[in-house]
Amino acid sequence: MLSFMSAKEAAEKWDISQRRVAILCSEKRIDGAMMVGNMWIIPSTAEKPIDKRTVRYEKTKTITLKPFVKWVGGKSQLVDEIEKMLPADGKKVLTKYAEPMVGGGALFFNILSKYDFEELYISDINAELINAYKAVKDDVNNLITKLNEMQMTFLPMDENGRKYFYYSVREKFNSTVLSAETATEKAAQFVFLNKTCFNGLYRVNRKGQFNVPMGAYKNPTICDDENLRNIHEALQNVTIVCGDYSLSKSFIDKDTFVYLDPPYRPISETSAFTSYNSESFDDNEQIRLAQFIDEINKLGAKIVLSNSDPKNVNEEDNFFDDLYRNYKINRVEANRAINSKGDKRGKINELLICN
Numbered sequence: 407m408l409s410f411m412s413a414k415e416a417a418e419k420w421d422i423s424q425r426r427v428a429i430l431c432s433e434k435r436i437d438g439a440m441m442v443g444n445m446w447i448i449p450s451t452a453e454k455p456i457d458k459r460t461v462r463y464e465k466t467k468t469i470t471l472k473p474f475v476k477w478v479g480g481k482s483q484l485v486d487e488i489e490k491m492l493p494a495d496g497k498k499v500l501t502k503y504a505e506p507m508v509g510g511g512a513l514f515f516n517i518l519s520k521y522d523f524e525e526l527y528i529s530d531i532n533a534e535l536i537n538a539y540k541a542v543k544d545d546v547n548n549l550i551t552k553l554n555e556m557q558m559t560f561l562p563m564d565e566n567g568r569k570y571f572y573y574s575v576r577e578k579f580n581s582t583v584l585s586a587e588t589a590t591e592k593a594a595q596f597v598f599l600n601k602t603c604f605n606g607l608y609r610v611n612r613k614g615q616f617n618v619p620m621g622a623y624k625n626p627t628i629c630d631d632e633n634l635r636n637i638h639e640a641l642q643n644v645t646i647v648c649g650d651y652s653l654s655k656s657f658i659d660k661d662t663f664v665y666l667d668p669p670y671r672p673i674s675e676t677s678a679f680t681s682y683n684s685e686s687f688d689d690n691e692q693i694r695l696a697q698f699i700d701e702i703n704k705l706g707a708k709i710v711l712s713n714s715d716p717k718n719v720n721e722e723d724n725f726f727d728d729l730y731r732n733y734k735i736n737r738v739e740a741n742r743a744i745n746s747k748g749d750k751r752g753k754i755n756e757l758l759i760c761n
């Protein structure tokens with residue numbers, strides 16, 4: 407007689423999530439699986455399907471997703487270097503991806519464009535940024551409508567009209583409290599301000615109010631509907647969390663690739679790279695992060711951490727070399743603005759630290 411197991415039992419047997427089992431059943435990838443009532447039952451003899459998602463690093467996807475906001479410290483230049491740190495095909499199967507300090511997500515969107523991870527997790531301490539990610543995931547049509555309206559109003563205006571419009575959006579953004587009712591409106595304002603403000607900076611004053619002046623872009627793309635819709639699709643199996651990176655510990659396990667990109671230790675006296683929010687990321691914060699990395703290292707996760715190299719400024723500064731003495735430390739070259747005005751650029755080293 408044919409015996410069956412539940413989706414929960416199959417999940418335990420095959421060491422995958424129950425949700426994944428349900429997806430495999432509905433995709434007809436498990437012979438003999440049947441829906442009874444609202445539950446899947448699976449023949450006890452069924453083999454775990456060979457899941458294309460566990461064939462890592464096969465570049466099967468064709469859509470290119472781009473970050474939908476500009477973000478200070480964005481890692482577009484380092485994406486290729488970081489990608490090389492994914493374990494080579496076949497060596498280790500990683501099914502989960504976590505980026506707990508996602509910012510604009512240069513690496514995250516590259517990964518989403520190319521690889522099939524089963525589960526993904528992103529977070530950031532910046533509530534407005536995370537609200538924008540959630541609006542793209544959950545309410546993309548309304549977000550696009552609002553952004554298109556702003557784009558059509560703003561772009562034809564002259565300099566004075568644009569200034570008036572920009573500062574009135576900034577004022578509304580600062581005076582509106584984030585809530586379920588205001589979420590999409592605030593997300594649209596956030597994306598608009600990001601695309602039109604000076605250098606895409608996100609800086610707030612002591613009261614937490616966004617205070618970046620208008621930028622000087624001639625024809626900024628405020629609403630890239632196609633990219634937003636593609637991101638919307640791709641975000642559907644991504645958990646999006648607003649909060650401290652340490653919350654990601656409950657998601658991370660031995661099958662997880664974790665990329666951490668904390669705010670920089672300033673590389674010059676004048677640089678203001680740490681003003682993402684009212685809290686700065688000082689050396690004690692860097693030490694707390696290193697302790698967290700030790701914890702997830704013990705869980706068996708594959709970890710990559712990037713940071714600025716303090717040796718760019720002071721050859722004797724061994725802060726990160728000491729903090730991460732038990733890890734591999736790679737120095738890679740990047741072009742970066744080396745002062746807060748962004749007008750002085752040069753080649754500097756970035757640190758890529760991994761286990």
Ligand SMILES: C[S@@+](CC[C@H](N)C(=O)[O-])C[C@H]1O[C@@H](n2cnc3c(N)ncnc32)[C@H](O)[C@@H]1O
Nearest residue numbers: 477479480481507509510511512531650651667
């Ligand atoms: C260098 S940026 C990340 C840039 C990102 N890799 C990109 O490509 O755009 C650092 C991010 O860490 C976030 N952050 C700062 N402190 C944090 C914390 N304690 N927990 C989570 N995120 C934090 C900041 O809001 C910022 O978005």
